[in-house]
Amino acid sequence: DAGVIQSPRHEVTEMGQEVTLRCKPISGHDYLFWYRQTMMRGLELLIYFNNNVPIDDSGMPEDRFSAKMPNASFSTLKIQPSEPRDSAVYFCASSLMDLNTGELFFGEGSRLTVL
Amino acid sequence: AQSVTQLDSQVPVFEEAPVELRCNYSSSVSVYLFWYVQYPNQGLQLLLKYLSGSTLVESINGFEAEFNKSQTSFHLRKPSVHISDTAEYFCAVKSGGYQKVTFGTGTKLQVIP
Numbered sequence: 001d002a003g004v005i006q007s008p009r010h011e012v013t014e015m016g017q018e019v020t021l022r023c024k025p026i027s028g029h030d031y032l033f034w035y036r037q038t039m040m041r042g043l044e045l046l047i048y049f050n051n052n053v054p055i056d057d058s059g060m061p062e063d064r065f066s067a068k069m070p071n072a073s074f075s076t077l078k079i080q081p082s083e084p085r086d087s088a089v090y091f092c093a094s095s096l097m098d099l100n101t102g103e104l105f106f107g108e109g110s111r112l113t114v115l
Numbered sequence: 116a117q118s119v120t121q122l123d124s125q126v127p128v129f130e131e132a133p134v135e136l137r138c139n140y141s142s143s144v145s146v147y148l149f150w151y152v153q154y155p156n157q158g159l160q161l162l163l164k165y166l167s168g169s170t171l172v173e174s175i176n177g178f179e180a181e182f183n184k185s186q187t188s189f190h191l192r193k194p195s196v197h198i199s200d201t202a203e204y205f206c207a208v209k210s211g212g213y214q215k216v217t218f219g220t221g222t223k224l225q226v227i228p
Contacts, residue, residue: 043205045216055214104216106158106159106160
């Protein structure tokens with residue numbers, strides 16, 4: 001089975017532009033998480049979904065960030081407008097929580113550079 | 116609230132020497148504990164986990180971790196490291212019944228030939 005698929009792997013954009021990151025979770029998984037990784041702050045949870053419904057978005061830094069999950073096989077994280085401090089690696093992870101074990105399966109990440 | 120502390124940001128060790136990566140957690144309820152490994156330019160992968168039962172858990176590549184409830188610790192150990200173990204290691208905690216997984220800041224293990 002394919003793992004979590006993220007696109008693009010690398011994105012370079014200019015300040016003020018809109019950025020959209022995409023994620024396809026593992027088929028059958030019912031939880032989806034968006035994390036951001038930076039040198040300064042480590043791995044931060046931005047938002048997570050259960051059965052396509054956002055459960056906790058308290059980690060979303062500000063209104064410039066939004067995330068959607070229109071169906072079980074696709075999610076987006078959008079930044080509009082982007083700023084240089086948004087530069088980071090953004091990871092998507094999915095999980096099957098039937099046993100309440102909490103194991104996460106990560107994608108390879110999207111490295112965002114905002115100039 | 117739950118949190119994880121990894122005090123060591125970098126740990127250099129010679130090949131074939133033992134290593135311990137420290138992890139302490141805080142949570143007001145029962146916990147599940149995890150170690151994930153991240154190789155360069157890749158996502159995180161699960162290395163091992165403690166859910167219940169035996170407090171000593173092992174991975175397939177020789178790592179082990181012991182859950183110590185009284186010390187709220189979950190240190191990762193390997194008796195003899197290999198060059199291929201060079202990576203960043205993240206400790207993580209999930210409180211029972213709560214779906215959010217909180218990660219530590221990571222420890223970079225550098226194995227020196």
